[in-house]
Every structure is written in C-alpha cells, then in structure tokens.
Amino acid sequence: MDSQALTIELDDEQFEAVLGDNLLSSLLSQGADVRYGCRAGACGACLLYDASSCESILSCQTAVASAMSLTRQTPAESSVFSVLRNIPLDEVSIELTLLGPSDESFGDRVFVSFPFEKLSDEQAHFYECMALNPAGAPLKAVLQKKYLSAGDWLRALALSSNDKLDVQLSTGVRKGRLLFEMDIADSPVVVISSPENEIFESYWREALLDYTPMFLGHFALYANNDLTLSLADDALMAFLQEALANSGSTSLQLIYHGQNVSAKDWSLLLRPLRIHPNQLHFVR
Structure with a gap:
C-alpha cells in the first residue's frame, strides 16, 4: 500500500484514499454507495458523519487529511x-x-x-x-x-x-428554512426533478405559493442510468426557453430536486441560456 494511502471506514466497509484527495471522488471511484448532487457544497446530498470529530461533513468539499471513520447516518x-x-x-x-x-x-x-x-x-x-x-x-x-x-x-x-x-x-440543524434560504421571494421559479422525484410536483407547487406568485412549471428528467445525459433532452431545453420567455425581465430561479447531476453539468446546460449558477438551487 502506498505510504500516503489512508484507510476510510464507511459504515461496515473500508476504502483507501491518498492524502489530499477529495473524499467524495475517492469513495465514488472505489464503488462506494455515497449519494451526491451538486458537488459544490450547496445541496447537502453527500453529507456524512465523522465519528472521530462528532461532526457532519460535506464529502464533496473535504480533502482527506487522515484516516477517517464515517457513517451515512447523522445522529x-x-x-x-x-x-x-x-x-x-x-x-x-x-x-x-x-x-x-x-x-x-x-x-x-x-x-x-x-x-x-x-x-x-x-x-x-x-x-x-x-x-x-x-x-x-x-x-x-x-x-x-x-x-x-x-x-x-x-x-x-x-x-x-x-x-x-x-x-x-x-439534531443540530435549522428547521424549515429551505425556501427562505433560497431567497426566491416574488421571483419566477421552475422545478426540475429527477425521475424518482416527479411525484413531488404538487407539493412544490403548494409550498411555493407562499413565496412567489410566479411558479412557471415543473419538468421531470427522463430515466437514464447516467442522469447527465438527460440534460441533453430537447424537451428540457424547450421548457427552459419557454420559462425564460414567461419570466420577463426578472431572473428565473431553478430548483433541481434530485441527485447525481453536478453543478458543473448544469452550468454547461444553462450557460447558453444566460442563466447564472446562483440562480440554480439543489435539493436532494
């Protein structure tokens, strides 16, 4: 084993990581079942609990500095x-x-x-x-x-x-602040869901009524083993173009309810539409 290799315990499994490696990338490269979303520290999908420090960590934002004992279950x-x-x-x-x-x-x-x-x-x-x-x-x-x-x-x-x-x-988390922290009050909003989260459309619609009168629709990505391929769907592009047209001069806000599509992948889709990354919000 490389002298710089460190042992990462994740529940009942053991993995190895090199000093300085990104924790999430290292775990995924070895087949670990770790959820992730934006890979930018915004959505919280990759949260793991570090038993040694008794703290929750964002694995996508963590550089491996020592051996670690982790669990997927937050106390x-x-x-x-x-x-x-x-x-x-x-x-x-x-x-x-x-x-x-x-x-x-x-x-x-x-x-x-x-x-x-x-x-x-x-x-x-x-x-x-x-x-x-x-x-x-x-x-x-x-x-x-x-x-x-x-x-x-x-x-x-x-x-x-x-x-x-x-x-x-x-425990130890602020409650009921999801939409408030998105800062989308009175803004035009669309929700894009991964296939398994399509069922939540009506709940989003009801929740957003208290924040904005401009809920412009919901779009569900089609099922694919690699969800990033679903971003190339012409129907998604048409949906976003219509939402932009209906939003007028106000910045369109996008909520992605899902996982396994990174902020970088979204940026490649949204850049031609002149939608800034800070207009995209991740919910796992």
Whole structure:
C-alpha cells in the first residue's frame, strides 16, 4: 500500500484514499454507495458523519487529511409519532400524515421506521424522507416502494389511523428554512426533478405559493442510468426557453430536486441560456 494511502471506514466497509484527495471522488471511484448532487457544497446530498470529530461533513468539499471513520447516518433524536392518515398516491407510493413532537417543515429531512415483531431476526430500518408540510402542521412525508424493503412496504400499506411509528428528527440543524434560504421571494421559479422525484410536483407547487406568485412549471428528467445525459433532452431545453420567455425581465430561479447531476453539468446546460449558477438551487 502506498505510504500516503489512508484507510476510510464507511459504515461496515473500508476504502483507501491518498492524502489530499477529495473524499467524495475517492469513495465514488472505489464503488462506494455515497449519494451526491451538486458537488459544490450547496445541496447537502453527500453529507456524512465523522465519528472521530462528532461532526457532519460535506464529502464533496473535504480533502482527506487522515484516516477517517464515517457513517451515512447523522445522529438524530427518535420519537413516537401517530398515524393520522395513510393515502395511496399510486401503486408505488403513499403519503403519510403523522402527529408527534416535531417542528420540521417543508424541506427538512426525517427518518421513518415501521413496527416489526420483537421476536423477529429482522432489524428495524429508518428510511429518509423529506418533510412536505408547512410550519406548524402535522408532519407529512411520501414513501416510495423502490426505497423500502418488501416487508416494510407491506407494513406501510397496512398502516392505519393511530398506529405508532418511530421517527428520527435530525439534531443540530435549522428547521424549515429551505425556501427562505433560497431567497426566491416574488421571483419566477421552475422545478426540475429527477425521475424518482416527479411525484413531488404538487407539493412544490403548494409550498411555493407562499413565496412567489410566479411558479412557471415543473419538468421531470427522463430515466437514464447516467442522469447527465438527460440534460441533453430537447424537451428540457424547450421548457427552459419557454420559462425564460414567461419570466420577463426578472431572473428565473431553478430548483433541481434530485441527485447525481453536478453543478458543473448544469452550468454547461444553462450557460447558453444566460442563466447564472446562483440562480440554480439543489435539493436532494
């Protein structure tokens, strides 16, 4: 092993990185399953928890300086929530409305776990969700079949009013500030989603009503193993050109709800349209 190679522990796996390497790039090059989005430190998708420093780090902005012990799970407080409503949205997704001790609101991240038999060998698993409710309202989240185990999907479908769930709420983060921090008040806005996030269109529309009267539409990228190829879609370019025309002289704001498309890739698409990088906002 190279004298400069350092061991990076990520949950139950071990990887090697060279001193000074970008942490995210090094992990991805070795096949690590690490989420990422903008690769510019804006979206937070690549957040990992450093057990040695007890701090969360943006892996895309971290240079490897020593051996590291990392986990994908950020410490959170777990609370019991009651199911108020369980509404099927389609064959592969449901909307849960939950009542419990939460001040989370639109854009905040929560983790939901389903009841399981105490004598079973199966372990409870927490699934990450985005809070979709306004501030002060009961917690609302969408669960999608593709992200759940087969057993947990059946448990999710069977949930009824007053059933109990464990919900982990992230600690040490500001709550309900997603749209506020985008600084998009009264600006024309479009939302572009990765394929799996197309279902969130109505939630974006409702949330943006409080911030701008100029929601100009939603576009879902077509499914592709390499999402960057979806940026070459003529339909996407036509959508953006129409939005620019409808926005008048005001700067058009873009929200990308998804992962695995970097800020650099977006910049190559948006530059000919004279859309500045600071008009693009990432949400994982």
